[in-house]
Amino acid sequence: MEQYKEDFIHFMVDCGVLRFGDFVAKSGRKTPFFINAGNYQTGAQLNALGTYYAKAIRANFGTDFEVLFGPAYKGIPLSVATAMALDREYGAEVRYSSNRKEIKDHGDAGILLGSKMGDGDRVILIEDVTTAGTSIIETVPLLKAQGNVSILGLIISVDRMEKGQNTNMGALKMIEERFGFRTASIVTMADVIEVLYNKEYKGKVIIDDELKQRIDAYYDEFGAR
Numbered sequence: 001m002e003q004y005k006e007d008f009i010h011f012m013v014d015c016g017v018l019r020f021g022d023f024v025a026k027s028g029r030k031t032p033f034f035i036n037a038g039n040y041q042t043g044a045q046l047n048a049l050g051t052y053y054a055k056a057i058r059a060n061f062g063t064d065f066e067v068l069f070g071p072a073y074k075g076i077p078l079s080v081a082t083a084m085a086l087d088r089e090y091g092a093e094v095r096y097s098s099n100r101k102e103i104k105d106h107g108d109a110g111i112l113l114g115s116k117m118g119d120g121d122r123v124i125l126i127e128d129v130t131t132a133g134t135s136i137i138e139t140v141p142l143l144k145a146q147g148n149v150s151i152l153g154l155i156i157s158v159d160r161m162e163k164g165q166n167t168n169m170g171a172l173k174m175i176e177e178r179f180g181f182r183t184a185s186i187v188t189m190a191d192v193i194e195v196l197y198n199k200e201y202k203g204k205v206i207i208d209d210e211l212k213q214r215i216d217a218y219y220d221e222f223g224a225r
Helices: 003-015 044-062 077-092 134-144 171-179 189-196 210-220
Strands: 016-024 030-035 067-069 093-102 111-116 121-127 148-157 182-188
Touching: 003 016, 003 044, 003 148, 003 182, 016 148, 016 210, 030 210, 044 121, 044 148, 044 182, 044 189, 067 077, 077 111, 077 121, 111 148, 121 134, 134 171, 148 171, 148 189, 171 182, 182 189, 189 210
Parallel strands: 067 093, 067 121, 121 148, 148 182
Antiparallel strands: 016 030, 093 111
């Protein structure tokens, strides 16, 4: 495993973004782990987060594209932080763009916030996590309406590796099959388990045998096939 992936997992733990316990996901499933990207709150955290995304984008897609698009609302700070990191780390001049929930009819009018898009623009989508792919399903036609735009791929932070509500496929696989572009994540939950299971971090074992059994039981029921 690349070092940046292991570092990112520890970073999520430190920020309180990756948590273990008893949670109920938006889907209604009872889950032993939870990922809350809203806990990235400081400038230092966003600076580091953008760097991890930039590393994963370069590893999976390269840096030869024009626009990094983050669907509102969580995608807005992700696209900004990552565009800055791509410039800082790799000298890649990438424009950021996001959508508004309501179309603005004055001043900087329109549906887009940040860069406008048009014919020939190549776009990478950026999100925190995706379970059902709902925001991507809404985003693709919005981007296609801007002109002859090519969507090269989607990058998320963590692939939860669980099936959708009405399919045995995982969300990323479902998006690939529906839209025909590649998807990737900084890490997967399999990576998380590999890094944290029965290994001490800052004086504590985060995933012990009891928690590992609960995670395994969750994937027996809800894991993507």
